[in-house]
Amino acid sequence: MKLFETLVNRRRFLQSSAAVGASAGAVTTGITGLKGFSAVSEARAQAPRGETTITKNVCAQCPARCGIDVYTTNGRVHGIYGDTGNPIANGKLCPKGHLGSYFLYDPDRFKGPMKRTNPNKGRDEDPGFVPISWDEALDTVAGRLNDLRRRGESHRFSMFYGRGWGASDAGMQGDFGKLYGTPNAAIGHSSMCADGSKKAKHATDGNKSYNSYDYRNTNYLLIVGASFLEAFRPYNNVMQMWGEMRSKSPKTRVTTVDVRMSPTMAASDRALYIKPGTDGAFALAVAHIILSEGLWDREFVGDFRNPNMRFIPGRRIAAASFNEKWVHGIADWWNEELIDRTPEWAEEVTGISANDIRKTAIEFGSTRPAVALFERGATGHFNGTYNGMAIHSLNALVGSLFAEGGLGYQQGPSYGALPADANNYLDDYARNGAWKEQPRIDMKGTDRWPMVDNMMQEVAPNHLAGDPYKIDTAMFFYTNPIWSAPNPKVWEEALKDVFIIDTSPFPGETAMYADIVLPDSTYLERLQDIPTYPFEGWPMAALRVPAVEPIHDTKMYGDVIIELGKRIEGPTADYYHALGSIENVVRHLAAGFADDPGDNGVDSFESWKEKGVWYKKPYKWRQIRGEFYEWDGQRYSRQLSEAEVQEHLFKTPSGKFEVRSGYLEQHAAYIEREMGIPSERVGLVQWVEPRYSGGDGDLHFITPKTPLHAEGRGANIPQQMMVHQPIVGGRNTVYLEVHPQTAKDRGIRNGDRVRVTSDIGSIEAECRFVAAHRPDTLVLPFEYGHWAQGRWAKNRGPGNSSEITTNQSDPISGLASYYTGKVTLERA
Template sequence: MKLTRRVFIELAGSSALMASAPSLLAQGVTVKRLPLPCSPAQGRWIGSACQGCTQYCAIEVFNQNGRATRVRGNQHSQGNHGFCCPRGHLIPQENYDPDRIKQPLKRTNPQKGRGIDPKWIPITWDEALDIVADKMMELRNAGEPERLLYLKGRYGNTSHALLYGTVAKLFGSPNNFSTSALCAETEKMGPGYTQGLFSYRDYDLGNSKCVVFWGTDPFASNRQVPNVISRLGSLQKNGTLITVDPRLSTAAAKSKEWLPLLPGTDGALANAIAHVLLTEGLWNKEFVGDFVDSKNQFIAGKTVKPEAFKENNTLGLVTYWNEEAKDWTPEKAGKECRLDPEQIRRVARTLGKAAPNVIVWMGPGVCMNPRGTYSAMVVHALNGILGSVDNVGGTHDPVKALTGKYPSMDKYVDELAKTHGKGKKIDGRGDKDMPAAMKAKLGSGVVTNNIANYMLEHPDFIKVMISSWTNTPFAASDGKRWEKALSNVPFFVHMVPFPSEMTQFADIVLPSTFNAAEGMGAVTGFGSMHAWTSLQQPTCDRIWDVKQEENEVTWLLAEKLAKKGWPALLNYYANEFADPETGAKPTNEKEFQLITTKIASAPCWLHGSKPIPGDQINGWEDFRQKGMHNSAPQTYKKHWGGKFPTPSGKFEFVSGDLKKVLETHAAKYNSTPDQILELCNYQARGIKGWMPHYEAPLRHGDQQQFPFLFIDHKSRLNREGRSANLPWMQEFKKCDAGDRSWGDVLKINPTDAKALGLKDNDLVEISSPVGTIVTEVKLWEGVGPGTVAKAYGQGHWAYGQIAAKEYGKTPRGGNNNEILVDDYDRLSGTSCRNGGYTRVSIKKVSSNN
């Protein structure tokens, strides 16, 4: 066949070209493909903040003709180095999710429950807010404002003053809550009761010689994902990566050492590592101190006289040794944790040799269990022994981002609000069995999941509930309690971008902006030895009738309430807020949105007599163009020399704050610290109640009936639980270790699977003492015998046409929280979800092979 111009044109115009290609190639004919004319995409990058996790990365969104099309890390960012993780790249698809709530909705079906159609009808914003204001005024007029409940989920800095911090206080209700206790709060108790830092930590990854990812996988979740990924090469080249996790996580796959311990035994392993560090003289003497005669007296099984050791920046190391660490040999811990004693010893020596340039990075897997406070304390105590606290290549307080303060509202709080606003909160904080002593203050920790229990025990108390960016029936352990509780609420307002399970119980739905692309506010974060203030601002046109719940909706609601006889909220907003540049007062919701954002970010760009620490930004417009402000970098050893915010000013192995908390709480209830600890399900007695130590795991479920320990873990594609309705998330779910695309699997060790007669893809029931879910099974050696693992995120029966197999009724896969028992670490008030605290059974339903 001779390829003439005529023949080529004829073939190019039909499918015959593809059919003829083999014969053409066989004759040595080459067809040259010319590139199509192209040019760089036309558009501009606009700064915002991601909020796909609590890292709150500064990002930039590419705007093309009013559409948000691409995402990258903010090129000015010192925290993510200009990168974003997979969560950030999901933003455009999430923003344009066709199942978003597009206008206000009103329920017409009074019946509420799973599978019940709310029979929504669309209404205007004016109608919706009229209804909400009327219901709120009924409470004020009846003299019972405390029956208003406000619950916040993901939020920006502005919500603390404009929703969470303002509305409930001025209205007169003490019942305003965050959902933070569902996430990872217990880990704050470790650094809190040792060094006075009740916060997540920052890490000097750039100078570290050894990093231990303990109960966390920061390559996939739990903050600083872009930072950790970008540092991986240098960390592997210049140091040693170690992972402690029952599951073969992404971090474990990248590490030199993986310690797959028995779930919940983290404290025993930490004690054994401390034992080796002390007996082999590997503690950091500059930070900790040394024996007076310089001879190591830490000998296994033998006590040490306190006066023989002189401490520098620590308090109570010898007491910790005598009461706890002296008996925890690697052999003893190996039996408890199901680990090789020689690996424990080898890892401890690796840490000691790298000290003080070491990071023991503790995550929720260590401590989101019923005895988690003490697990957090003993694991974090290793940072003290190694001298890594505030040190080069170590663990640090987060740098404080620059933020402005909103004006005081105190003069607008009337007598009704003052009287009723001081009432007891319904989450049970401060009760005898729930000290909730975050920040070393009794009753200061939120006990989010316990709210549902109160609502079930007192079904008539809450009359009006308002919630934003929440989905507790899905996100809280034993979430069906929330379904029952919400069914009893006479009037519930949900402010969200997406129709979640919680939305199905709402009477009024107010569609929120998707704030990463459409909202406006100031958001702060920290990481990589810096902090930042990011400007969330519109990066695209709004295509639906949505409003930002934190500033636009609050202003419009305030106007409605003023017309109905309660002007306090509007007076506060209109009289006290002013543009920090011009002094102009707000007159509508758009002006209020801009002014509140400028106030919150003003220290970043408004020049005074002193230079701005960190980035030098020249005014508001420069700030909008850059999209963020980086703080000055972290400083080293700032708490050394008696400057820790603890009673002693030192890193405490015997916590003065925790001792005071337990004694004060016991006295309040005419009890003793030991009795309080017993009531709260802790094993500690005496001095161990206020020091790091190991507590054996508390597990729910009879071992004979429920033989497997269940491990819940997070996906790198899980945008705060809000990405299950995205095709990209479903397609790329296979990127999570052991998972599959468009599915949901329970990962089980092949040995256990063989004993149960299970094969890949078999459908199984996973049952616990509180519920049953159904999913496929996958044989996987990334979990040890006796344990099973499953990623959180699937199992939605609402949320959209992709998240659910049949919207409103049938889930895709199973929701882990339907089988997790409702329990708490009661010293912090945090919900449990890790450590294998829930036992499960596995039963084959059918074979899909």
């Protein structure tokens, strides 16, 4: 039997060998004589279809800023891959990184400048757009702005923006406002994004920014309210670092604290479910254990003067008994806040068992290096800044700030100067005009909001009330508040009597209110600088090079500002003529690299364009065993003085990490008035009760982003819908994720149409049972619900979650409380 099998297999081998020989044109007489075989035609390579070019660019699907290689053949983009020379991408991309060509060739894009012919505005009104030339469009806008300036009402012009990429787009707005004369240039969307985390760090370590992280060397990761494996910046690189952290030795241990079973929580070593808005209570209990168990980093934090002393629950310490080093206010913090913040207390507040809190605290406190990170899940509440301060303080207790395997802040690139200095082109109106006496329309910097960076969500209600005044003209870049702002129907009403200029490439909701459309080019058609978002701390700047010339009659936003500026009366026009174009601006920025070449040899505009990125490693400063050192080119050798630490690293009043915040104490009266905290306590990192919005609802309502969110611009991309289908939604929707018992208590079956209601309205959705979430929490991924944006996005379910999100904000950071709403649930 085996002999027969051997003969058969040998015969098959000979047959296949003959076939290979024939196909290669090497047929012998003996083989061709075999029955069933014949010569075949010579194989030929496919004829080339055209020249392929590879262009360096930067993805714009999220804030990560991954470098990409864009493949273009015969003028058409057909492939996008991660740039192997870009330290963020490392030759890789996330699931949405390949969608750029779909944005470029979106059939619903604006094809050129448009003007409105229908004076009525609303979601059921056709704008009646008709095409116009760029000259007509820019002349129309400039004429309106010049008229406002002549009347002394230039403050009634506002610029709004979302994602800014660098000096060559959003960075152009500040000088425009200064030269033209408006306090409202520009109002960013950060108060509807992540200002809570930045403000928490500003209050404790003096840096108003996001952190950079040294994930490769981290041994413990405590993730609180951050969708680390879904939407944490820089997302693509975070996924790569996850693989490194979880496969190195020792493996990075991960504890995730969240209100739902996220992909991050599912992949973690420990999953802790927390009641929304109580993250600060959890962090304070962890801090209590770290101190009471003697686990703090003494070389960084400081220590008792008497080595026999320790922190004992319920017992105060004398302030003089503790010798502070780099953490200011430890004794007060223990005496006035932490002394009774036991895990048992936190269990009652958060719902996390005291045993789990204690285990997590001991692990975190005894592992070096360890990092605690957080985002909007913890800070998207009335008490968000205090929640964030409590979490960030854990990094100080274990000495992770500016340490190997810890966290720091991002350095900026060595840019050259612009072609002209705007300060040299100010006329008397720009210097001393009546506009300087006017507050911003969002009331930033006034007694109403003295501590915030932006309050975009307040603009619509302020305009409707005429408080402090009415907007006349508004320009929008990379933001769509009629869809994304809390309670966006207020924006629908407010913008009916405002002259709107929209610059989006796509027909979003705000664009449907536009009087003039000045369409931006997509990112594959732009030239612009891209300094990195916080990454690994060392300076880095990528360059976005057009893969193709604009396929429609569009202009990059920075060039729109320059061309508009050339039309403004007075010396403003001279300034913008001196700038010339965005290409001239970018070339001047790149001139700075000549004196500080990048590690990859980039020292000019041409080499920047060729390599796509400039960077300088390593991070300039390092904290080692409680001392700070500066990199000298070979090692961290030069020790910093306390004054230098305060200048570069801890930019606080004390020059240290502050658990009694001097910054907050400067605003004590305001915080006491708005939050009810006694003025003598406002500086302490402390527990503050959340204030839930939404009325009398009995369920928490959470709207996380998904990995396919694509900056809110992916809803009109069919390929994005396809990837969503097996994960969080069906063909035309994303599901409302409901715990089975919660649904059954209300007579709701899996797949039922349901209604979710808050105090400002209702939306409908399709129910899907998810037993892994908290029973008191509904989860609706933030993705769809558009009534515009294009043929595939329009009217695809579920309803827009923003329409049941009350406009309530953290008084300190101004962050909109997207995650603090209460709702009711019923069958539709």
